[in-house]
Amino acid sequence: MQNLSLSPGRATALALISLALFLAFWFVIPASGLVSEQFLPGPVAVVERVVQLISQPFAGATLPEHLLSSLGRFLGGFLLAALIGVPLGLMMGWFPTMDAIAAPLLDGLRFIAPIAWVPFAALWFGTGIGGPIMIIFAGAFPPCVINAWQGARCVDIRLIEAAKMLGTSNFGMITRVIMPASIPSIIAGLRISAGLGWQSLVGAELIVASTGVGFMMVQAQANIAASTVVAGMVSIGLVGLIIDILLRRLERAVTQGKQA
Amino acid sequence: MVSGYAGATLAEHVWHSLRLVVVGFFCAALAGIPLGLLMGYNRPAEALINPIFSLIRPIPPLAWIPLAILWLGLGDAAKVLVIWLAAFVPSVINAHTAVRGIDGALFAAARMLGAPRLRMVTEVIIPGALPMIFTGLRLSLQAAWTTLVAAELVGALMEVGFVLNVAQQDIYPSMILVGMVTVGVLGWLTTKGLVSVERMALARWPQGRS
Numbered sequence: 001m002q003n004l005s006l007s008p009g010r011a012t013a014l015a016l017i018s019l020a021l022f023l024a025f026w027f028v029i030p031a032s033g034l035v036s037e038q039f040l041p042g043p044v045a046v047v048e049r050v051v052q053l054i055s056q057p058f059a060g061a062t063l064p065e066h067l068l069s070s071l072g073r074f075l076g077g078f079l080l081a082a083l084i085g086v087p088l089g090l091m092m093g094w095f096p097t098m099d100a101i102a103a104p105l106l107d108g109l110r111f112i113a114p115i116a117w118v119p120f121a122a123l124w125f126g127t128g129i130g131g132p133i134m135i136i137f138a139g140a141f142p143p144c145v146i147n148a149w150q151g152a153r154c155v156d157i158r159l160i161e162a163a164k165m166l167g168t169s170n171f172g173m174i175t176r177v178i179m180p181a182s183i184p185s186i187i188a189g190l191r192i193s194a195g196l197g198w199q200s201l202v203g204a205e206l207i208v209a210s211t212g213v214g215f216m217m218v219q220a221q222a223n224i225a226a227s228t229v230v231a232g233m234v235s236i237g238l239v240g241l242i243i244d245i246l247l248r249r250l251e252r253a254v255t256q257g258k259q260a
Numbered sequence: 261m262v263s264g265y266a267g268a269t270l271a272e273h274v275w276h277s278l279r280l281v282v283v284g285f286f287c288a289a290l291a292g293i294p295l296g297l298l299m300g301y302n303r304p305a306e307a308l309i310n311p312i313f314s315l316i317r318p319i320p321p322l323a324w325i326p327l328a329i330l331w332l333g334l335g336d337a338a339k340v341l342v343i344w345l346a347a348f349v350p351s352v353i354n355a356h357t358a359v360r361g362i363d364g365a366l367f368a369a370a371r372m373l374g375a376p377r378l379r380m381v382t383e384v385i386i387p388g389a390l391p392m393i394f395t396g397l398r399l400s401l402q403a404a405w406t407t408l409v410a411a412e413l414v415g416a417l418m419e420v421g422f423v424l425n426v427a428q429q430d431i432y433p434s435m436i437l438v439g440m441v442t443v444g445v446l447g448w449l450t451t452k453g454l455v456s457v458e459r460m461a462l463a464r465w466p467q468g469r470s
Contacts, residue, residue, distance in 0.1 A: 006303045006304065006307060011307045014304060015310070015311045018307070018308040018310075018311050019312070022311075039330060040331075111445075111447045112440055112443065112447075113447070114406070115410040116439070119413075119436045120436055123436070199321075199322060202322045203322040203413075206413075207410070207414055214323075217323070217326040218326055221330050229326045233323045233327065234319075236319060236320065237319040237320075240318050241318045
């Protein structure tokens with residue numbers, strides 16, 4: 001770490017310079033004919049293509065329609081992962097037997113990439129909605145479990161002892177003591193799993209889906225329509241960013257609510 | 261294993277996949293770690309590089325696959341490019357945060373003692389940043405394997421991922437399972453290898469060296 005830190009003004013100036021340089025390169029390389037527009041569309045071409053795709057369908061649907069079907073699958077898989085993963089993690093944190101049974105299984109499954117489930121997903125649930133949802137689930141499930149488990153393990157022992165002394169049942173212990181105390185850790189896990197789920201979705205759609213942004217990009221690649229491919233990349237990046245910002249908001253709201 | 265599937269035996273598929281991952285991973289580490297160290301140490305460099313980096317980062321590596329295929333065709337080059345991209349990001353981020361986490365007093369002391377630039381790098385930055393750099397490398401390796409499977413499923417001819425795809429079209433679940441387990445075992449073995457490299461490196465450059 002250098003002691004000479006930049007003044008905010010200089011830092012902003014450098015950031016602006018770097019973004020301007022980036023855009024300039026991106027603009028000049030295809031415009032100068034060094035690389036054909038067909039392979040590297042410039043920023044203007046991409047923006048034009050995005051605007052076009054909003055009203056004009058490609059691969060059977062417009063860009064907003066593709067995005068909606070991707071988002072629907074994402075929500076399905078993500079919610080399923082949260083609904084199963086969080087309670088499982090909490091129970092693993094509370095019942096030692098449960099932990100002993102589930103932990104080795106989860107450890108083994110962790111080394112299998114979510115995308116490696118694609119053939120099974122397609123075989124079991126088809127390429128419509130079920131297959132991609134299973135892939136998202138495979139990507140989003142581990143962080144949900146791990147963070148809920150960690151949260152449950154770190155609950156203040158005095159809380160648990162007090163609740164025990166008051167005769168709280170196992171069910172009450174999990175829903176009214178352990179879960180509220182592990183909320184920050186759970187939400188941090190949800191953020192990670194949303195990111196991984198969104199990534200897995202893109203991978204799944206490239207391979208098995210018949211709608212969605214990933215499918216649109218594969219079709220565009222087959223038709224050598226680079227501007228459509230890049231338009232898909234930009235919208236995937238933007239939606240991923242929005243999901244992350246929303247969850248970060250939620251995270252902040254929860255931690256502040258806790259302090260208040 | 262011996263009789264072969266999808267045009268090659270399992271050993272051949274494994275060898276081919278392993279090579280792709282290793283090449284992509286090493287290129288990513290070789291480019292990513294110095295870049296991250298530079299960003300951590302030099303504020304103007306950070307101010308210049310960070311905006312571009314945060315512009316590209318939200319795009320998942322898998323989303324580059326169609327573009328990579330468009331640019332480089334269905335061969336190995338496209339796969340290495342995508343694996344490189346996936347492994348590059350964690351290497352940079354962790355090297356960057358690692359330098360930021362080094363105690364500022366160490367730099368001040370080294371500078372006061374008149375340490376030249378090179379020794380600053382070898383005696384302060386590398387030992388201080390090494391543990392986190394390795395955390396980043398482990399994440400990079402994991403990302404490389406995940407991406408490999410996706411890249412091979414999208415379009416490939418002779419890899420482990422391809423076995424998965426062919427087996428699925430033939431509806432041959434036991435073969436799918438073999439493919440999945442192989443990928444898992446390979447990921448686990450390479451991680452083990454990296455951990456032992458980490459142990460040797462940390463012994464060579466211990467953190468509290470006088």
